[in-house]
Every structure is written in structure tokens, then in C-alpha cells.
Amino acid sequence: MRVGLMADSHDRLPAIAELVKRLQAGGVGFILHAGDFCSPFSLQPFIDEHMAVAGVFGRNDGDAEGLRSKAAQAMGIELYESPHSVSVGDRRILLVHDLGEVNERSIDEHAIVIFGCSHQRDEERRGDVLLVNPGEACGWLHGVPSAAILDLETLQLEWITLDGTKWNS
DSSP: OEEEEEOOOTTOHHHHHHHHHHHHHTTOOEEEEOSOOOSGGGGHHHHHTTOEEEEEOOTTOOOHHHHHHHHHTSSSEEEEOSSEEEEETTEEEEEESSGGGSOHHHHHTOSEEEEOSSOOOEEEEETTEEEEEOOOSSOTTTSOOEEEEEETTTOOEEEEEOOGGGGOO
């Protein structure tokens, strides 16, 4: 099974919409989002593409009730407080916005940890645990919107980046 990984959307609708479409084209039917959607309208690209999402709130998700209400308008969008554990297939996955929110024991209890906050793409293995930051979906800080596809069977990552110049307007 291939799942999409996103974080730090920060309301940038054109980039979110394009990343969701590219994730779908890559065989993804489910996205794990590590927070900072920001405004409820930023969920619309997921809704438009009928994409299932499990996500956590980040520091900049000031309207949690609005986000929950918008998510309730669609099938398959669930938002949780950070950190949150989910099981996908036989993999236990920890979704957390800021990796500093969790201790090593919490990390070690999962096969995969998806995090955001830093806006920087990262892949690290700590023993048997894969830690992934898919980077910033918005591209506001580093100029290049990004996401990733994770194959849950092989734990291989495929990085998706959008041409930075197109999204700088």
C-alpha cells in the first residue's frame, strides 16, 4: 500500500491541490498529514479529489473547530490532536507536528513517525523506526512545495517536489 505524506500546508491552495493530484497519480488513496493546515478552506483540495486524510493539528491551526467542521463535510478526513497513533495495514504510525513533542519511548513504539514543523524534508532511521518529514507542502519558507509517497511494504520513499518558480507568485 502506498500512502501520501504531507505537512505544513499553510493555506497555499494551488500547491496543495497540485500535490494531492500528484499523490493520486502515484497510486495514493490515503494521506497522512503532520499538521499546519491553517484555515478550514485548505482542506478543500482533499475534498475535491475525494482523498482520505488522517492528520494532526499543528501550531498554526488556530481554528481547530472550523477545521473539524470542514472535515466533517467530507468522507474520510479525520483530524486529531498531536501526537496521534494510527495503524495502517500492519504498521503502527505516529503522526506528530513537532518531533520535540514526543519522547524516544513513544518513537520506539512505532514503525514509522511522520512529522512536520521544521518545513524541511528529512528521512532518518533510528533502529527499526523510519522517521519522515515530507517537507513543506506550502513552499513558503524554502520556495519548493513538497510531499512524499511511502510504500508501507518496502518502506521506500518517493519524493514529490513542485517547480519552485511556478509557486512563487
